[in-house]
Amino acid sequence: xxxxxxxxxxxxxxxxxxxxxxxxxxxxxxxxxxxxxxxxxxxxxxxxxxxxxxxxxxxxxxxxxxxxxxxxxxxxxxxxxxxxxxxxxxxxxxxxxxxxxxxxxxxxxxxxxxxxxxxxxxxxxxxxxxxxxxxxxxxxxxxxxxxxxxxxxxxxxxxxxxxxxxxxxxxxxxxxxxxxxxxxxxxxxxxxxxxxxxxxxxxxxxxxxxxxxxxxxxxxxxxxxxxxxxxxxxxxxxxxxxxxxxxxxxxxxxxxxxxxxxxxxxxxxxxxxxxxxxxxxxxxxxxxxxxxxxxxxxxxxxxxx
Ligand SMILES: NC(=O)c1ccc[n+]([C@@H]2O[C@H](COP(=O)([O-])OP(=O)(O)OC[C@H]3O[C@@H](n4cnc5c(N)ncnc54)[C@H](O)[C@@H]3O)[C@@H](O)[C@H]2O)c1
Ligand SMILES: O=C(O)C(=O)C[C@]1(C(=O)O)C=C[C@@H](O)C=C1
Numbered sequence: 001x002x003x004x005x006x007x008x009x010x011x012x013x014x015x016x017x018x019x020x021x022x023x024x025x026x027x028x029x030x031x032x033x034x035x036x037x038x039x040x041x042x043x044x045x046x047x048x049x050x051x052x053x054x055x056x057x058x059x060x061x062x063x064x065x066x067x068x069x070x071x072x073x074x075x076x077x078x079x080x081x082x083x084x085x086x087x088x089x090x091x092x093x094x095x096x097x098x099x100x101x102x103x104x105x106x107x108x109x110x111x112x113x114x115x116x117x118x119x120x121x122x123x124x125x126x127x128x129x130x131x132x133x134x135x136x137x138x139x140x141x142x143x144x145x146x147x148x149x150x151x152x153x154x155x156x157x158x159x160x161x162x163x164x165x166x167x168x169x170x171x172x173x174x175x176x177x178x179x180x181x182x183x184x185x186x187x188x189x190x191x192x193x194x195x196x197x198x199x200x201x202x203x204x205x206x207x208x209x210x211x212x213x214x215x216x217x218x219x220x221x222x223x224x225x226x227x228x229x230x231x232x233x234x235x236x237x238x239x240x241x242x243x244x245x246x247x248x249x250x251x252x253x254x255x256x257x258x259x260x261x262x263x264x265x266x267x268x269x270x271x272x273x274x275x276x277x278x279x280x281x282x283x284x285x286x287x288x289x290x291x292x293x294x295x296x297x298x299x300x301x302x303x304x305x
Contacts, residue, residue, distance in 0.1 A: 004165060009034040009066040011059065011081060013046040015127065015232075016098045017072030018136030021051040023169040026138045036062035046133040060088040068165075071097035071109075076238035079108035091116040094158045098124055100185065100235070102149045102178035104242040118158035121178065123147045123185070124171060129231040142170030143291065149178040186246035190239055191254060194247070196228035197236070 008030040010017045017035070024033055035052035036059060037043045043055045056062040063069050063085045071078055078097060089095065095117055099105045102121050113119045126144035128135065146166040150159050163173050176184075203214050203222065218226065240247055264272040 003028060003031050004161065004168075005030040005067040007032040007034065007066045008068045008070065009036060009062050010052070010070045010072055011036045011062065011085075012072035012077075013037040013042050013051065013133045014072065015131050015135045016124070016140075017070070018046060018049070018051055018133040019138065019140040020070055020072060020098065020136075020169075021046075022136055022138035023141060024165075025051070027168040029165055029168060030068075034062050034066065042133060049133055051133060059085050063093075064088045065090060067093055068162075069093060069095045071095070071099070074232075074235045074238040075099040075101050075105055075108075075242045076234075078105050079112075082109040082112040086112040086114055089114055089117045092118075094118045094120060094162055096120050096122050096162055098122060100189065100239050101243040102147075102181045106149065106151070106178055118155045119151070120154060120159060120162050121149045122162070122166070123149075123181065124166070124169075125185075125189075126171075129227050131232045131235075139170070141166070144171055145174055146171035147174045147176050147181055149176055149181055182243050182246045183249070186243055186250040190243055190247050191250045193228055193231060193236055194240065194251070195254075196225040199225050200229040 008024060010021055010024075010033070013021070013035050014037075017037075021033060021035055024030055032054065033052040034054040034056055035043070035046050036056045037046065038057065038059075040057060043057060046052065047055050054062075059081065067090065069085070069089070071081060073081060078099065082095075091114070095109065095113065096119075097105055097109075099121070100123060102123060106119070106121050109119055109121075124141050124144060124146045126140050128140075146169075148159070148162065148166075166173055199222070203209070204211055206214070214222075261273070261276070263269070
């Protein structure tokens with residue numbers, strides 16, 4: 001495959017940044033790949049893994065001359081990075097990100113973007129509970145959705161180039177409004193993570209059950225929740241603080257439905273329970289039929305490369 005960009009810079013060499021680096025290397029999408037991270041140990045780990053051509057702790061130096069800058073940092077870190085790197089951005093460059101929330105990222109970055117720089121936020125809907133450069137893998141994005149949320153006046157050529165790159169990674173592309181993205185992901189990703197954090201927290205707080213019993217007898221359902229609840233604390237703190245309205249809206253609905261379930265159990269309304277469980281089983285089957293599930297669901301995705 002041919003080189004599409006002269007220089008690409010990835011800011012943040014963690015799970016997603018390092019997976020993007022590996023995917024870029026695999027499809028030879030750039031002549032020069034620059035990897036930047038604020039943490040020197042992370043950069044050293046990335047270097048040992050040979051994830052890029054240049055390793056740079058200085059943000060300004062890292063983005064200078066880049067045709068594409070990909071921000072792969074927690075969403076709460078975007079604004080400060082945007083402000084710091086803005087003066088060094090090349091005219092015509094594309095700035096994108098991989099953050100799990102979209103409206104707040106656009107709002108955080110837009111004011112700093114110089115004239116002639118194309119800001120196109122993105123979100124690969126693929127990941128694991130792991131963090132850091134060693135946890136990444138090139139096939140992470142294969143057959144997964146990558147949602148792009150370009151502004152209405154987005155440059156068509158820039159959008160086409162970014163779309164082509166994600167397609168090279170094996171992703172399926174969906175174009176969406178940022179606010180709609182945040183509402184959909186609140187129910188499909190953010191609230192499920194909150195539920196997992198909460199149930200594992202509740203179990204560990206139980207006074208009459210020791211924490212060693214929780215670990216010893218954790219099977220099936222609870223174990224699956226612990227995988228999700230092991231996800232990165234910084235990343236998820238930032239997701240909830242930056243998608244507050246949509247998460248609270250979905251959490252309100254969730255609480256109402258939970259109260260209905262509570263009532264059904266109290267009044268021994270077996271029909272209501274049976275009906276709901278039948279409906280939810282159908283949803284699981286539809287997800288499998290649509291190819292959106294894989295065996296990794298239990299313990300993270302196996303590394304395929
Ligand atoms: N983990 C997932 O499953 C997943 C999936 C899709 C999208 N995302 C999004 O991807 C982004 C990165 O998540 P991750 O899982 O790769 O996290 P990670 O913790 O593995 O990596 C984040 C990296 O960013 C670096 N960093 C933080 N602030 C920085 C700064 N100011 N300058 C330079 N580097 C900085 C950290 O040192 C770290 O190495 C987040 O916005 C997250 O919402 C995560
Ligand atoms: O599989 C997992 O471990 C994930 O949590 C991945 C997951 C998700 O909720 O689906 C997490 C956050 C991202 O923004 C995208 C993907």
